[in-house]
Amino acid sequence: MRHSNGLGMPASDGSKQVAVFGSTGSIGVNALEVIRASGGRLRAAALSAHSRLKELVEQARLCRPDCVVAADAEAAAGFDWSGLPEGCELKVGAQALDEVAASESVDIVLAAIVGSAGLGSTITALEAGKPVAVANKETLVCAGAYVTRLSEQHAAPLLPVDSEHSAIFQAMLAGRPAEVSRLVLTASGGPFRETPLGELSGVTVSDALAHPTWQMGEKITVDSATMMNKALEVIEARWLFGVPAERIEVMVHPQSVVHSMVEFHDGAVVAQLGPPDMRLPIQHALCYPDRVPGVAQKMDWSAAHSWTFEPADRDRFPALDLGFECAEAGGTAGAVLNAANEAAVGLFLRGELEFTQIVPACRGVLRAHDFESDPELPRLVALDRWAREEINRWICA
Ligand code: NAD
């Protein structure tokens, strides 16, 4: 019989069974590479996708999971599933994600769905006492207090996959949590770090999707261009590590090699670095606490390297102020900022909102909401819906 100790350790008599939620996305595809290269240590027990169902079937043929989840029931109904390999069960709809997250045959959930759509299945996994490897930062931005409380109550660890938070998680091990004075998040600065401010209003979708160092899904790539991604990461760090906003810094580091740093009370700064390659933080979270050989690129120490760091320009990237504001305020602020941003980015990608309007639209919706300091989950879910509608009102005003 297989068993897991619930702490992210491999089952003693077999591979660790991973539910890869969002397997057709950028993180999901990288995760499947990590799993395939793990020499049997990890196994993809379940895969999920929203609408890229052809890719989902191809992945199932390669990875032979026990089941696949097609989260969008409408897309699933019109799809020919005859290519699914024998023995692979098809599950349909968002509730099927919960079923898999709570399943006894899953040891760890990789939360790699984009947006607050990933919230429900992470909550279910934590309630079932499962470790969650969290790529889906929107969950922590929307419901950080709630989710971290659940993680503690159920002794179900949240293992960071976001490269900055993975770096902080690793660097934290150099001291005790009470000895940490500051977290320093690094940011690439995105494609518009040096663009003259006057030219930003003409930014097109393809300009915004041309990230200089990372290959990622569309939403996070646009977030990196506005630096809303870093704003969300400040909030994510606040909840994951319990460090208040005033002790979190952001430094622009265009080479994306130093993934973040922790400063301790004695002044020592501990960093984690490596080439920009998400396969390392994914593997770190899935295999934690073990470090094993993997497919992530290694540093080339035969070459010279120059790494630069500069303070983030808050005038160029006004999203950062919103991130710090929401990290400090807590309560309902993160849920509203996150949903407003998801909606605004969606509008920008469809050509219905200018690039430079994304952040003002988010600010407008944030200011318009009735702040509550200690909301229950249903209130957060309602505000997520409200903020998406409010963005449409804001752009029509
Ligand atoms: P992506 O757009 O490439 O993939 C998203 C995945 O989520 C796809 O599998 C898609 O089918 C699924 N999905 C989309 N909407 C869904 C819905 N409503 N219900 C269920 N499934 C849905 O995104 P990505 O770049 O892989 O990012 C995934 C998450 O990881 C995001 O939260 C992102 O912020 C975070 N993250 C990504 C990177 C990266 O390098 N890509 C780095 C750090 C953090």
Ligand code: MG
């Ligand atoms: Mg990141």
